[in-house]
Every structure is written in C-alpha cells, then in structure tokens.
Amino acid sequence: MLPYANEKKEEIVNEEPYEYDKNAKQIKWYDAVLLNRTLRVAIGLVLLSVLIPVLLYQYIFVMTAERPPLDGFSTGSCVIQRSARLPCGSGNVSQEECHPQCCYDTINKICFHRYPSRFSYIFQQKWSEDVILMPRIATVPYNFQESFKTMKLSIDEISPTHMSLTFYDPQKTSLSGQRIENKMYSYEVLPTEMDISVNGPQGRLFSTLRGPLIASNNIWEIAFRVTNESIYGLGELPLKEGTVKVIYNHDGGLNTAPLIYAKLNGSYHGVLIEARAPTEISIQGENNVVVRSITSDGLKLHVFVGPKPADVMNDVRKFIGSNKQLEYWMLGAHICNEIAETPEEAFEDLQKFVTSASQEKIPYESHCGTTPIVFQNEVCLDSGIYFDKGGELLKNASKKVIGHVSPHIIYGEHNSTVSEDVEKSISLNESCVNIAHDFNEFIIREPNSFDVYKGLIGNYDVLYPDYENITEEFLQNIWAYNTELDGVIIENIWPLDESVKDHEAKYLSLPYFNKNFETAFNQTPQWNCTRPNGKTYYHSHNDYANNFIDAVNFASGGIPTWASNQWRKGDVMINRQNISTSWTNLRKELVEAALGGISGHWLWSTPICGDTDNYNNKTQIELCLKWYMAATYMPMIKIHSKSVAKHPLAFEGTDRRLTINALNQRLTMLPYFYTTLQEGPLLRPMFYQFPSSESLKDLTTQFSVGDNLLIVPNLTPSQSHVHVWLPPGSWYEIWSGFKLKGEEGDAVTMTTTSADFLTLIRGDSIIALQKDVEETADKTRLQSSFSLIVAIDCHFVNITNEFNNTIQQKVCEASGHMYMTNNMSLKFETDTRQLKITAVGDDFDALCDTDKAIWAHTIKEINVYGLDDKDNNYDHHKHIVRTINLCELENNEDITIMIT
Ligand SMILES: *[C@@H]1O[C@H](CO)[C@@H](O)[C@H](O)[C@H]1NC(C)=O
Ligand SMILES: *[C@@H]1O[C@H](CO)[C@@H](O)[C@H](O)[C@H]1NC(C)=O
Ligand SMILES: *[C@@H]1O[C@H](CO)[C@@H](O)[C@H](O)[C@H]1NC(C)=O
Ligand SMILES: *[C@@H]1O[C@H](CO)[C@@H](O)[C@H](O)[C@H]1NC(C)=O
Ligand SMILES: *[C@@H]1O[C@H](CO)[C@@H](O)[C@H](O)[C@H]1NC(C)=O
Ligand SMILES: *[C@@H]1O[C@H](CO)[C@@H](O)[C@H](O)[C@H]1NC(C)=O
Numbered sequence: 011m012l013p014y015a016n017e018k019k020e021e022i023v024n025e026e027p028y029e030y031d032k033n034a035k036q037i038k039w040y041d042a043v044l045l046n047r048t049l050r051v052a053i054g055l056v057l058l059s060v061l062i063p064v065l066l067y068q069y070i071f072v073m074t075a076e077r078p079p080l081d082g083f084s085t086g087s088c089v090i091q092r093s094a095r096l097p098c099g100s101g102n103v104s105q106e107e108c109h110p111q112c113c114y115d116t117i118n119k120i121c122f123h124r125y126p127s128r129f130s131y132i133f134q135q136k137w138s139e140d141v142i143l144m145p146r147i148a149t150v151p152y153n154f155q156e157s158f159k160t161m162k163l164s165i166d167e168i169s170p171t172h173m174s175l176t177f178y179d180p181q182k183t184s185l186s187g188q189r190i191e192n193k194m195y196s197y198e199v200l201p202t203e204m205d206i207s208v209n210g211p212q213g214r215l216f217s218t219l220r221g222p223l224i225a226s227n228n229i230w231e232i233a234f235r236v237t238n239e240s241i242y243g244l245g246e247l248p249l250k251e252g253t254v255k256v257i258y259n260h261d262g263g264l265n266t267a268p269l270i271y272a273k274l275n276g277s278y279h280g281v282l283i284e285a286r287a288p289t290e291i292s293i294q295g296e297n298n299v300v301v302r303s304i305t306s307d308g309l310k311l312h313v314f315v316g317p318k319p320a321d322v323m324n325d326v327r328k329f330i331g332s333n334k335q336l337e338y339w340m341l342g343a344h345i346c347n348e349i350a351e352t353p354e355e356a357f358e359d360l361q362k363f364v365t366s367a368s369q370e371k372i373p374y375e376s377h378c379g380t381t382p383i384v385f386q387n388e389v390c391l392d393s394g395i396y397f398d399k400g401g402e403l404l405k406n407a408s409k410k411v412i413g414h415v416s417p418h419i420i421y422g423e424h425n426s427t428v429s430e431d432v433e434k435s436i437s438l439n440e441s442c443v444n445i446a447h448d449f450n451e452f453i454i455r456e457p458n459s460f461d462v463y464k465g466l467i468g469n470y471d472v473l474y475p476d477y478e479n480i481t482e483e484f485l486q487n488i489w490a491y492n493t494e495l496d497g498v499i500i501e502n503i504w505p506l507d508e509s510v511k512d513h514e515a516k517y518l519s520l521p522y523f524n525k526n527f528e529t530a531f532n533q534t535p536q537w538n539c540t541r542p543n544g545k546t547y548y549h550s551h552n553d554y555a556n557n558f559i560d561a562v563n564f565a566s567g568g569i570p571t572w573a574s575n576q577w578r579k580g581d582v583m584i585n586r587q588n589i590s591t592s593w594t595n596l597r598k599e600l601v602e603a604a605l606g607g608i609s610g611h612w613l614w615s616t617p618i619c620g621d622t623d624n625y626n627n628k629t630q631i632e633l634c635l636k637w638y639m640a641a642t643y644m645p646m647i648k649i650h651s652k653s654v655a656k657h658p659l660a661f662e663g664t665d666r667r668l669t670i671n672a673l674n675q676r677l678t679m680l681p682y683f684y685t686t687l688q689e690g691p692l693l694r695p696m697f698y699q700f701p702s703s704e705s706l707k708d709l710t711t712q713f714s715v716g717d718n719l720l721i722v723p724n725l726t727p728s729q730s731h732v733h734v735w736l737p738p739g740s741w742y743e744i745w746s747g748f749k750l751k752g753e754e755g756d757a758v759t760m761t762t763t764s765a766d767f768l769t770l771i772r773g774d775s776i777i778a779l780q781k782d783v784e785e786t787a788d789k790t791r792l793q794s795s796f797s798l799i800v801a802i803d804c805h806f807v808n809i810t811n812e813f814n815n816t817i818q819q820k821v822c823e824a825s826g827h828m829y830m831t832n833n834m835s836l837k838f839e840t841d842t843r844q845l846k847i848t849a850v851g852d853d854f855d856a857l858c859d860t861d862k863a864i865w866a867h868t869i870k871e872i873n874v875y876g877l878d879d880k881d882n883n884y885d886h887h888k889h890i891v892r893t894i895n896l897c898e899l900e901n902n903e904d905i906t907i908m909i910t
C-alpha cells in the first residue's frame with residue numbers, strides 16, 4: 011500500500027489518543043503542541059473561544075493536523091467557505107466513513123473535499139492525447155475502492171464553437187480527438203495535478219477548479235464550474251443550488267438533452283453532459299456542478315461557446331440531430347380517451363365523441379382510437395378488431411389516427427396461476443402466436459438466467475423485448491392491427507415496471523447509490539436483468555427508449571413519432587407524460603417546454619390539464635381552462651383523459667365555450683407558429699430571446715413565442731392583474747393594439763380576468779392569422795382567409811439636411827414573413843404609409859392551384875397598431891377591410907396597400 015493512504019487526520023476537539031504517522035519526518039510546532047495533552051486542551055479552548063465566534067459566521071471547519079502530504083503534491087486546505095464545499099464521496103457520512111484524504115465537518119457531519127482536492131489524476135509532462143494520467147490517491151472515497159490505475163483525457167475539437175472532453179479508461183478503448191485550425195475557444199490542461207480550463211471570447215467557459223476527478227469500478231466523478239453568474243437548464247429556470255437530476259430514463263426524468271446554459275459577461279455558453287450510464291448531476295453552491303456516473307467506462311462533456319443562447323442551441327442540434335418532420339396537421343389538437351372498461355364500450359364512446367365533436371364544432375386533428383395499443387403475449391387474428399373499427403371511424407371523419415404504443419408485452423394476470431406454463435406450451439389456438447415462446451431470444455431475462463424477466467404493471471405481468479436487434483418478423487407478429495397509423499406516441503418508454511424493488515443489493519454492490527437513484531430505478535425493470543446479448547441491463551438502460559423508437563420507425567416506415575424520453579436523440583418529438591393536474595405543474599410545463607425547445611427539441615407536446623387520472627372535474631375547472639389557454643402557445647398539444655374526461659365536451663356552457671375558443675385561437679395563430687418552428691423553438695425563456703437584458707433573465711412569469719409574441723399568463727386562481735417586465739422595443743396587446751408604456755425592464759401592471767391570457771406583439775413585426783377556423787388545421791390553412799396584424803415601431807433617426815444640419819426624423823417600420831412551403835414564403839414590409847407584400851419563391855401551386863393548393867390565398871383584413879391617434883379608426887388601432895388576392899403576386903412584383 012502506498013504510504014499516503016495511511017495518513018490519518020487528527021482533530022483538535024477529539025479527546026481520544028491520537029494515531030499519528032510515525033513516518034512523518036518533520037514535526038511542526040503545532041504537532042508538538044498537540045502531543046502535549048494539557049497544552050492541547052488549553053490551546054484548544056483558546057482557539058474555540060477566539061476563533062470559532064469569529065469564523066462561525068462563514069466558516070465551519072475541521073482542524074486537521076496539516077502536514078504536507080508525503081507525495082509532495084499540494085496539501086489542500088479544509089478551510090473552505092461552506093457554500094463552496096464539494097461533498098467527498100456521498101458527503102453525508104460518519105467520520106469513520108469519511109476518507110482520510112477529505113475533510114470532515116463534525117458540526118454538520120459532512121465529509122468534503124479539500125481545496126484543491128487530493129482526488130485528482132496526475133501527470134508530469136505536457137498533456138497530449140497519449141499522456142497516461144495516474145491517480146494521486148490509491149483509493150476513492152466510495153467504499154475505499156481502488157482507483158483506476160490509469161486514465162486518459164481526449165479532447166475533440168468538433169467545430170469552431172463546440173469541443174468535447176472525454177475521460178476514459180485506456181484499458182477499454184483508445185480515442186484520438188481531432189484538431190481544427192480556427193476555433194473560438196482555447197483550452198489548457200495543466201500538470202502535475204490535472205487542472206483543465208476552457209476559455210472563450212467571453213471568459214472562462216469551463217474549469218475543473220482543481221476539484222475531484224475520480225475513476226473507479228462503477229463510479230466516475232468530476233466536478234466543474236461554468237460561470238460565477240447564473241445557470242439555466244435541466245428543466246430549471248434558473249438552475250439553483252441543491253438541484254439534483256438523474257440521467258436514467260424514468261417517469262419524471264429529464265425529457266431532453268442534459269444541457270446547462272451559463273451566462274458570463276453578457277454572453278451565454280453551454281455544457282452538455284453525455285452519459286449513457288446512470289448518472290447524477292447535482293448543483294452545489296457557487297454553481298459547482300458535480301457529475302457522478304455509475305459506470306466503469308468514463309465521462310464525456312461537451313462545451314459550446316455560444317456567445318448567444320441560440321448559437322449554443324444550434325450547435326446542440328447539430329450534435330443530437332433534429333426533426334425535419336413537421337407537418338401542419340401535427341400542430342392541431344390530439345385527443346385520447348382511456349375511460350371505457352371494455353373494447354366494445356371504448357368503440358361506443360369513440361363513436362359518440364366523433365359525432366358530438368363534429369356537431370359542436372370542436373376542432374381536433376387526431377385521436378388515439380379506441381384504446382392505447384398494448385402488446386399481448388398471445389396475439390391472435392382478431393386481437394386488433396376494435397382498434398381497427400375505431401380507426402376506420404376516425405378516417406371517415408377525416409381525422410388522423412395517432413396510435414399510443416408502449417414497449418412492453420402483457421404476459422398475463424399477475425396472481426393468476428394459469429399463465430405460469432403458457433411460455434412453455436405452444437398456444438392451443440392455431441391462429442395465435444405466443445411471443446414469449448416463439449420469440450424467447452428477444453426478451454430481457456432474469457439476472458443470470460434464461461427465464462424471461464416479468465415486470466409488473468397494474469395487475470399484469472409484463473415482458474420487455476430488447477428492441478436493439480429486433481427482426482421484422484417479430485414486429486409483424488406483435489402487431490395485431492391493420493389500421494394505417496398517421497403517427498405514433500410512445501408511452502411508458504422508460505420502460506415502465508411497477509414491481510416493488512429492493513434496493514439493498516444496490517447499496518451493497520454499487521459504490522455509490524442513493525435516494526435519487528432509487529427513484530429512477532423504482533419504476534424501471536430490475537437493474538441487474540440480463541439482456542439477450544448477456545449484458546447487464548442497467549448499463550445500457552438509457553438506450554432502451556432509443557431502440558424502441560428506432561424499431562417503431564423501422565416498422566412504420568418513418569411516420570411521425572413522439573416519445574416522452576430519449577437519449578441524445580434530437581430527431582424524435584417529445585410528448586410529456588404523467589403530468590398531474592395542478593397550478594404548479596401548469597407553470598412547470600411552460601418552463602419545461604421553453605427549456606426543452608432551446609435545448610434542441612422544438613417539437614414538444616404537453617397534455618392539457620395533465621394526463622393522469624387525478625383530475626377533479628368539480629374543483630379544477632378554472633385551472634383546466636387556464637391550461638387550455640396556455641396550451642394555445644405550446645409547440646404541440648394533447649388532450650388525454652384517464653377516468654375523467656377533459657376534452658371540451660366534458661365541459662358545459664361558458665366553460666365549454668372557453669375551451670373551444672382556446673383551441674380555435676391556436677388554429678388562428680398556426681401560420682405564425684408554423685413559420686416560427688421552421689427557424690427556432692416556439693416557446694422561449696426570456697434569457698434566450700433577450701440575452702442582453704439583465705433584468706429579464708430569470709423570469710418564469712413571461713415567455714416569448716417566437717420573435718414577435720410575448721405571453722404573460724395569470725397562473726394563480728382568480729388573479730386580477732399581471733406584471734409585464736418590458737423587453738426591449740415597443741409592445742402592443744395583441745387583440746386591441748393597446749400600447750404598453752415604459753422602458754425596457756419596467757414592470758407594467760395589466761388587469762386580467764380568468765378568461766384572459768395576456769399576449770403582446772412586438773412593434774416592428776407583422777404576423778398573419780387565420781380567423782375563420784375550421785375543424786382541422788389543414789382545412790383552416792386552406793379555407794380561412796388571412797388577417798394581418800401590422801405592429802409598427804417608431805423611432806427617431808438623425809439625418810443631415812441640405813444645410814449640413816442634423817435633424818431628427820421619425821421613422822415607423824414593421825416587417826414580417828410567413829412560411830408556406832419550401833419554395834414559397836410571403837414577405838411583408840411597411841413604412842408609415844404603405845404595406846408591401848412580396849413572394850419569395852415561386853411555388854404558387856400551393857396557394858392558387860385548384861387541386862394542389864394547401865394554403866388560402868386571400869387577405870381580408872389588416873389591423874395596424876402604433877399609428878398616430880388621428881389615423882386610427884378604433885381606440886388603439888386602424889382596421890382596414892380590403893380583399894387582397896395573393897395569387898396576383900404570380901404576375902406582379904408586389905402588392906402595395908396604403909395604410910394611412
Ligand atoms: C444523512 O444521512 C442520514 C442517515 O444516513 C439521513 O437520515 C439524513 O437525512 C441524511 N441527510 C442528508 C442531508 O442527506
Ligand atoms: C465573477 O468573477 C469575476 C472575476 O473573478 C468578478 O469580476 C465578478 O464580479 C464575479 N461575478 C459574480 C456575479 O460574482
Ligand atoms: C388477483 O388479485 C386481485 C387483487 O389484487 C383480485 O381482485 C383478483 O381476483 C385476483 N385474481 C386471481 C386469479 O387470483
Ligand atoms: C439482482 O438484484 C436484486 C435486487 O436488487 C438482488 O436481490 C439479486 O440478488 C440480484 N441478482 C443478481 C444475480 O445479482
Ligand atoms: C445487437 O447486435 C450487435 C452487433 O451484432 C451486438 O453487438 C449487440 O450485442 C446486439 N444486442 C443485443 C441486445 O443482442
Ligand atoms: C365528473 O366526472 C365523473 C366521472 O367521469 C362524471 O360521472 C361526472 O358526470 C363528471 N361531472 C361533471 C360536472 O362533468
């Protein structure tokens with residue numbers, strides 16, 4: 011054993027005889043003092059009475075007998091401000107369990123790292139990809155396990171604004187990062203005790219701050235800091251001290267890439283944690299981020315320079331991929347009902363719903379059919395008969411069918427003895443297949459066994475196929491339906507397993523395991539199951555979702571797919587699942603959607619009023635109505651009823667009116683949403699949209715919707731007013747044209763009612779709406795005429811007149827565009843006097859062809875905001891009724907309309 015591993019720390023208030031290192035060559039004066047018991051007590055008391063009151067305010071520290079460590083490297087200090095301490099090992103341990111190379115705070119009972127930490131990797135020469143790093147301490151603060159004896163660091167310069175750092179075990183792989191010429195970042199890896207920093211134009215983007223770097227069996231850890239200003243991400247706005255997230259797909263886990271945005275000197279950069287293994291990210295004091303992974307392979311981090319949040323997002327999208335599948339109908343409302351008990355009832359309910367919805371003119375785009383699709387172990391010819399009947403009904407009503415599919419297979423009732431032998435016997439019914447029997451080789455198995463693993467959902471035993479190398483034959487066999495689906499929403503993708511988990515074995519066999527991991531492991535398959543290829547399940551659990559998504563895409567020929575979770579997969583749309591109905595969750599959904607969008611997933615769907623069965627149709631109506639209004643601005647929406655209906659037909663009178671109005675208003679705004687989603691996320695946090703505005707950055711009370719709209723929701727019951735913190739520029743209330751007065755950062759109070767949802771439009775923008783909505787998005791797009799909102803922004807510019815005098819002149823402008831197809835957009839521009847419309851592209855068929863047109867081609871009205879009062883014909887705006895045929899642009903350069 012290495013000598014340093016024997017070093018014991020000593021404690022001044024400890025009355026026990028000291029063990030001290032007999033090898034220590036130099037005994038310092040204070041060591042001598044400590045050896046004399048009487049003196050020790052006396053000095054101890056002096057120290058206690060003088061020092062502690064002085065230091066207690068900021069520092070609670072443990073006096074250790076500070077001898078320089080025998081290896082000659084840095085001593086490291088225990089006198090660290092409490093907020094900056096990094097937990098050593100799991101931190102919350104007894105003094106005996108605290109590794110001697112850490113510090114122990116006897117008052118708060120916390121084991122923490124020295125500064126600099128002694129748990130680092132060391133190397134002598136200049137760093138390069140080939141340099142072998144060696145642990146300074148032979149054991150790690152997790153069960154005193156041995157440190158990996160070697161480690162390597164590979165730095166990959168991926169693009170001028172994106173680099174990655176990979177710490178890995180050279181016994182397992184070998185990496186070599188690429189180097190590029192022009193880049194906006196520089197980095198340093200300093201010997202001897204490794205210290206890594208990455209710098210960008212705005213300052214230090216990333217620094218390990220000489221914190222711990224730990225590599226051992228089933229535990230790798232790194233700590234770093236990205237800024238001393240604010241950070242955002244992981245579903246939190248801002249991301250605060252004490253937040254802990256586990257990257258291990260589970261119900262309630264992260265839906266999007268684990269990306270942290272950091273603000274520094276007026277710019278933004280980002281760090282993405284790429285972890286396949288179960289990984290915990292915890293935010294400690296002073297923005298220190300600690301990443302701990304239950305892995306034996308390594309850790310990988312990406313740094314994105316920015317300098318704008320949008321630059322970070324674009325780099326992330328290049329890395330994780332992005333969805334190119336947005337079709338107009340996908341923006342309409344999706345409905346799913348899981349209320350009926352039997353397939354017959356479900357079909358009747360669906361019939362009733364389709365008929366009433368059409369009578370009541372309730373707009374919706376698609377339906378999940380009679381029931382969500384759940385695979386059965388015994389698949390027979392008639393298994394899908396009701397679903398197919400429902401599918402036909404929906405198609406006849408011109409609605410799309412979006413199947414809801416889960417990855418598991420129902421094996422049988424949990425307490426039924428009959429199913430025990432099903433697996434071994436071939437089904438009696440000739441027209442049925444028995445999946446567990448016929449496709450045994452694809453099913454996840456019990457730990458170290460050949461028996462299939464049975465999870466539990468409700469009262470049913472379920473099997474989990476491993477979809478990694480699935481065959482077409484397998485997919486055809488579990489699929490009992492003939493309905494052609496228009497899309498698939500994957501549910502319970504983690505996958506779900508409600509069987510009771512015993513965590514004791516994990517605590518015993520994993521060096522690091524805690525409550526946070528317990529939560530993540532609780533509702534997923536038993537961690538130590540065996541995959542068909544013999545590998546242990548939990549290491550690659552995060553791949554399960556991706557594999558199922560790929561299998562669905564493969565089987566369906568690539569129809570649109572939504573899933574609640576994924577791992578580093580930007581091309582799948584997110585569908586939030588298991589959101590319970592509460593005011594808190596409504597606000598959280600807005601934050602999550604906004605952060606999800608800027609983390610790369612623009613196509614993001616949330617369930618209106620949540621999608622669990624806890625909805626109370628008596629006490630939560632006001633909340634549910636507000637949720638309908640908020641959902642107007644969500645990238646995608648779903649109305650999912652479990653046990654209690656939440657769709658508009660479940661409401662009565664004014665309440666029903668309000669739900670339908672909200673859905674209609676969404677259809678009205680879809681041309682703007684569709685345009686926005688071609689270029690960026692729809693819902694955006696303030697710091698993303700206004701990165702230079704210091705006073706807005708942490709707000710969760712208002713959100714941007716694209717570049718031109720701002721929503722300021724009233725999200726508490728019976729709220730009578732809202733405060734708008736004004737972003738730069740001028741802002742008008744969207745329906746009236748009322749101009750908000752104030753400067754950037756001012757709070758403006760607006761009255762509101764429970765039927766309102768304050769929406770503002772930015773001066774200097776023009777958006778197109780479609781007000782006469784139809785029952786689907788596609789139909790509205792084609793049949794409803796456009797209505798333009800022209801929100802003018804006036805400002806003064808200095809011009810020089812003929813006498814060389816500078817004079818100020820008022821200039822009023824607005825511009826905007828509307829995306830229609832790849833090869834067709836409309837451009838709108840105004841000055842104070844006129845509006846000019848031009849076409850960009852020449853796909854006029856999409857507007858003007860009698861058969862091929864998908865867009866309307868008539869503008870019927872224009873509302874102009876921001877004119878001088880004398881030019882208005884309403885209180886706050888000028889309303890112009892004029893029929894404009896956009897097809898004229900086929901032969902004319904532009905269309906011009908006088909507005910004053
Ligand atoms: C520390 O651990 C003890 C038991 O081991 C537990 O009761 C306590 O809640 C933990 N404290 C924190 C802050 O985790
Ligand atoms: C961050 O650090 C810089 C330089 O160390 C300092 O000038 C700045 O005031 C710090 N900012 C905050 C918010 O602490
Ligand atoms: C299984 O258990 C449920 C309650 O958990 C009970 O209602 C049902 O009758 C049981 N079925 C059998 C076959 O024992
Ligand atoms: C798998 O884990 C469970 C519970 O965590 C434990 O009881 C069991 O012994 C483990 N099996 C194997 C083969 O490791
Ligand atoms: C899938 O196939 C690949 C390549 O043959 C193999 O490495 C992997 O272990 C297989 N996975 C499973 C779950 O069988
Ligand atoms: C509330 O839901 C229950 C259960 O679906 C239903 O019986 C009842 O009629 C609903 N009440 C109202 C007011 O819609």
Ligand SMILES: *[C@@H]1O[C@H](CO)[C@@H](O)[C@H](O)[C@H]1NC(C)=O
Pocket residue numbers: 806807808816
């Ligand atoms: C216009 O000129 C005035 C002084 O004549 C100056 O204060 C102002 O900044 C100038 N504005 C612009 C936009 O240049």
Ligand SMILES: *[C@@H]1O[C@H](CO)[C@@H](O)[C@H](O)[C@H]1NC(C)=O
Pocket residue numbers: 812813814
């Ligand atoms: C205006 O100024 C320019 C240079 O700033 C000069 O060349 C020109 O002669 C001036 N004109 C008059 C009318 O003074």
